[in-house]
Amino acid sequence: AGCLTPNSYTYRINSSPSKELSDINRMIRQGSV
Amino acid sequence: HRASNRLMELKNELEDLEQKECMLDQQKFWVEQSIRNTTEDCSDLTYVNHEDICNCFSGHNLLAVRAPSGTQLDVPIPKAVQNSPAKYQIHLKSVNGPIDVVLLNKL
Amino acid sequence: AQECQNLEVERQRRLERIKQKQSQLQELILQQIAFKNLVQRNRQTEQQANRPPPPNSIIHLPFIIVNTSKKTVIDCSISNDKFEYLFNFDSMFEIHDDIEVLKRMGMACGLEVGKCSPEDLKVARSLVPKALEPYVIEMAKGPISNVYITG
Numbered sequence: 001a002g003c004l005t006p007n008s009y010t011y012r013i014n015s016s017p018s019k020e021l022s023d024i025n026r027m028i029r030q031g032s033v
Numbered sequence: 034h035r036a037s038n039r040l041m042e043l044k045n046e047l048e049d050l051e052q053k054e055c056m057l058d059q060q061k062f063w064v065e066q067s068i069r070n071t072t073e074d075c076s077d078l079t080y081v082n083h084e085d086i087c088n089c090f091s092g093h094n095l096l097a098v099r100a101p102s103g104t105q106l107d108v109p110i111p112k113a114v115q116n117s118p119a120k121y122q123i124h125l126k127s128v129n130g131p132i133d134v135v136l137l138n139k140l
Numbered sequence: 141a142q143e144c145q146n147l148e149v150e151r152q153r154r155l156e157r158i159k160q161k162q163s164q165l166q167e168l169i170l171q172q173i174a175f176k177n178l179v180q181r182n183r184q185t186e187q188q189a190n191r192p193p194p195p196n197s198i199i200h201l202p203f204i205i206v207n208t209s210k211k212t213v214i215d216c217s218i219s220n221d222k223f224e225y226l227f228n229f230d231s232m233f234e235i236h237d238d239i240e241v242l243k244r245m246g247m248a249c250g251l252e253v254g255k256c257s258p259e260d261l262k263v264a265r266s267l268v269p270k271a272l273e274p275y276v277i278e279m280a281k282g283p284i285s286n287v288y289i290t291g
Binding site: 011013014018021024025028029 | 167202204232233234235236237239240
C-alpha cells in the first residue's frame with residue numbers, strides 16, 4: 001500500500017465511456033507520482 | 034447596415050445548425066437502437082475467440098474480465114517510493130453478480 | 141451589434157456541440173459496423189464448422205481486457221462470492237474494452253484509423269442504414285474534420 005496513493009481512477013464496466021480507460025492507461029504509462 | 038446583414042446571416046445559420054443538431058440526435062438514437070438490436074437479437078453470436086484476443090495483444094499476458102454492468106473498477110495512482118519496487122493495482126467490485134476472469138496467453 | 145455578438149457566441153457554442161455529437165455518432169457507427177461484422181463472421185464460421193465453438197474457447201461481449209508484459213507477476217485476491225477482485229502487478233498494464241478488441245481484429249473495417257480498402261468500404265456501407273452512408277464514406281478518408289455533413 002505504501003506504493004499507492006489514496007487517489008484512484010474509477011471506471012464502470014459497460015457504463016463509462018472508453019475514454020476513461022484511455023485516461024487510466026495514460027496515467028499508468030506516465031508512471032508514479 | 035453591415036450589422037443587420039450579419040444579424041440575418043447568423044439567424045439563418047443558427048436555424049440551419051439547429052436542424053443539423055436535431056438530425057444528429059435522431060441518427061445517434063437510431064444507431065444506438067440498432068446496436069442494441071444487434072447485441073440482443075444475436076447475443077449467441079456476439080463473442081470472440083481466445084485466439085482473436087491473443088492475436089490483438091501478442092506476447093502479453095491477458096486477463097479477460099466479464100462482469101455485470103456497473104461493476105466498479107478502481108486503479109489507484111501509483112506512488113514512487115525510494116528503494117521500493119513499483120506497484121500497480123486494479124480493484125474490481127460488483128454489486129449485481131459474480132465477476133469472471135480468464136487468464137489468456139499464459140504458456 | 142450586441143445581438144450580433146450574442147448570436148456569434150450561440151453559433152460557436154452550437155458548432156462545438158455539433159462537433160462533439162458528430163464524434164460520438166462516428167464512434168457509434170464504428171461500433172455498429174464492428175458488432176454486425178463480428179456476428180456475420182461468427183455465423184459463417186459456425187456454418188462452415190457445422191457447430192458452435194467450444195464454450196471454453198470463447199468470451200462473450202461485453203468484456204474488458206487487462207494486458208501486461210509476460211514478465212509481470214500478477215498477484216490476485218478473490219472474495220468467496222467472486223464479487224470482488226484485487227490484482228497487484230509489479231509492472232505496468234493496460235485496460236481495453238471489447239470495442240477496442242474488435243477494432244484491432246479489423247471488425248470496424250479500418251474506419252477507426254481512416255484506412256479503409258475499397259472492399260472494406262463496401263462491406264461497411266452495407267452494414268449501416270443508407271442515411272448514414274455519407275458518414276462512413278467520410279470516415280474512410282480519415283477522421284471527420286468538417287463540423288457537419290451536408291446531404
